Amino acid sequence: MTPxxxxxxxxxxxxxxxxxxxxxxIKNLGxxxxxxxxxxxHISADxxxxxIHILNDLKCLKVKEADEKEQPQPGYAYVAPPNYHLLIESxxxxxxxxxxxxxxxxxxxxxxFETAAEAYRDQLIGIIxxxxxxxxxxxxxxxxxxxxxxIVQDPETAEVDSMPRxxxxxxxxxxxLSLEEIAAFLNTL
Amino acid sequence: MKKSQDDLLENQVIEIRLLIQAIxxxxxxxFRNYSQAHIKRRVINRLNLSGMANISDMIHEVLINHxxxxxxxxxxxxxxxxxxxxxxFYKAVREQVVPVLKTYPFIKIWHAGCSSGEExxxxxxLLREEGLYNRTQIYATDFNPVIIKQAREGIxxxxxxxxxxxxxxxxxxKSAFSDYYTANYESAKILDTFxxxxxFATHNLVTDSVFAEVHMVVCxxxxxxxxxxxxxxxxxxxxxxxxxxxxxxxxSKESMQFSGFNHNFESLVKNxxxxxxxYHV
Numbered sequence: 096m097t098p099x100x101x102x103x104x105x106x107x108x109x110x111x112x113x114x115x116x117x118x119x120x121i122k123n124l125g126x127x128x129x130x131x132x133x134x135x136x137h138i139s140a141d142x143x144x145x146x147i148h149i150l151n152d153l154k155c156l157k158v159k160e161a162d163e164k165e166q167p168q169p170g171y172a173y174v175a176p177p178n179y180h181l182l183i184e185s186x187x188x189x190x191x192x193x194x195x196x197x198x199x200x201x202x203x204x205x206x207x208f209e210t211a212a213e214a215y216r217d218q219l220i221g222i223i224x225x226x227x228x229x230x231x232x233x234x235x236x237x238x239x240x241x242x243x244x245x246i247v248q249d250p251e252t253a254e255v256d257s258m259p260r261x262x263x264x265x266x267x268x269x270x271x272l273s274l275e276e277i278a279a280f281l282n283t284l
Numbered sequence: 285m286k287k288s289q290d291d292l293l294e295n296q297v298i299e300i301r302l303l304i305q306a307i308x309x310x311x312x313x314x315f316r317n318y319s320q321a322h323i324k325r326r327v328i329n330r331l332n333l334s335g336m337a338n339i340s341d342m343i344h345e346v347l348i349n350h351x352x353x354x355x356x357x358x359x360x361x362x363x364x365x366x367x368x369x370x371x372x373f374y375k376a377v378r379e380q381v382v383p384v385l386k387t388y389p390f391i392k393i394w395h396a397g398c399s400s401g402e403e404x405x406x407x408x409x410l411l412r413e414e415g416l417y418n419r420t421q422i423y424a425t426d427f428n429p430v431i432i433k434q435a436r437e438g439i440x441x442x443x444x445x446x447x448x449x450x451x452x453x454x455x456x457x458k459s460a461f462s463d464y465y466t467a468n469y470e471s472a473k474i475l476d477t478f479x480x481x482x483x484f485a486t487h488n489l490v491t492d493s494v495f496a497e498v499h500m501v502v503c504x505x506x507x508x509x510x511x512x513x514x515x516x517x518x519x520x521x522x523x524x525x526x527x528x529x530x531x532x533x534x535x536s537k538e539s540m541q542f543s544g545f546n547h548n549f550e551s552l553v554k555n556x557x558x559x560x561x562x563y564h565v
């Protein structure tokens with residue numbers, strides 16, 4: 096198996112400062128970047144999902160809200176809707192739940208990462224970006240345990256460093272990089 | 285990846301399937317066509333809280349311990365809700381569904397998967413404000429008898445009233461929300477007048493059939509837990525229950541686009557997933 100074929104999905108978690116970080120990350124991905132990207136950005140329950148418009152305006156990946164039972168496709172980035180947890184089924188389709196907040200968050204990064212880890216195993220990359228809490232660190236640990244790759248934004252470069260720091264402490268991460276470096280690395284896959 | 289991790293995950297899939305089968309055979313509650321990722325999350329959560337060693341131990345406990353079954357039913361049925369949840373939905377009902385309902389001399393509504401009742405009382409309040417409540421009968425159902433009992437009581441923590449009031453206002457409420465409940469130290473009780481036209485009953489969407497002909501079905505954030513086959517079956521059940529021109533309200537992330545009964549309906553409010561059943565199907 097060539098490295099280019101190995102990874103089937105990328106999950107990304109971001110919180111405070113996430114909008115700018117996601118813009119930088121997606122802007123720097125290559126025009127023909129083909130691994131589906133699945134994003135949980137902490138967002139208030141009643142917000143219109145403005146993130147999608149902003150990321151779409153970059154004219155890089157096609158960005159849309161995740162739909163129930165949808166299968167992630169190459170060339171797309173999917174954003175979890177406000178007030179729903181986004182889970183990945185074993186058949187690699189999206190499911191939503193409205194159960195309790197996890198780490199005070201719905202959608203929660205841990206919920207996405209943990210279910211994605213089981214669905215994709217060693218074909219998954221988990222990326223934790225800027226944020227002011229520790230959501231995502233349990234999920235990233237699970238990604239590693241099941242053979243996936245763990246990448247964390249260099250806390251020195253993060254708008255808010257506590258979420259990346261918590262992620263780095265939770266497991267042995269593969270790469271700690273700036274946003275531009277993360278994009279450059281992903282472009283080599 | 286380590287072989288042991290693969291093994292563990294494979295075993296969990298088998299154990300959860302057996303647990304779900306045990307609940308079905310012993311108690312008749314059928315979770316076999318629920319989203320597996322959801323079921324797994326809830327089961328593992330309960331496993332961690334229970335202190336049991338593995339899911340196989342839970343199977344035995346389910347068979348012998350009724351309290352544990354009740355607990356597990358609470359886990360598997362999501363009961364996170366609020367009054368006037370998704371205010372834009374209620375606003376759309378007020379502006380675009382009420383005019384339809386006003387054409388009926390008597391209105392029957394089925395609220396399926398009503399959980400602890402917050403959204404049913406929200407609808408009752410809205411219909412009262414629109415002058416329709418006195419000629420409305422609401423059937424509010426859920427498969428879980430424990431949660432139906434709570435719904436019937438209509439008592440909610442006082443500390444949630446601020447959030448509910450805000451929702452009510454965003455939903456286009458015409459009065460003061462505090463007019464609709466009596467406050468105690470810890471709790472708020474919905475006024476009895478809103479209960480007189482609501483019948484709360486247990487009904488299982490998975491295993492039970494149509495029980496009434498209604499003008500409106502409200503079933504929000506229930507289908508998201510079902511696989512496609514079960515979603516399809518339940519939308520069929522709603523279609524059979526509705527009169528021609530009747531209204532179907534789903535959750536804001538639920539869609540009928542994959543359903544075989546799609547052609548029975550047309551969209552009334554697209555963003556809010558409100559549909560009208562066609563007269564000739």
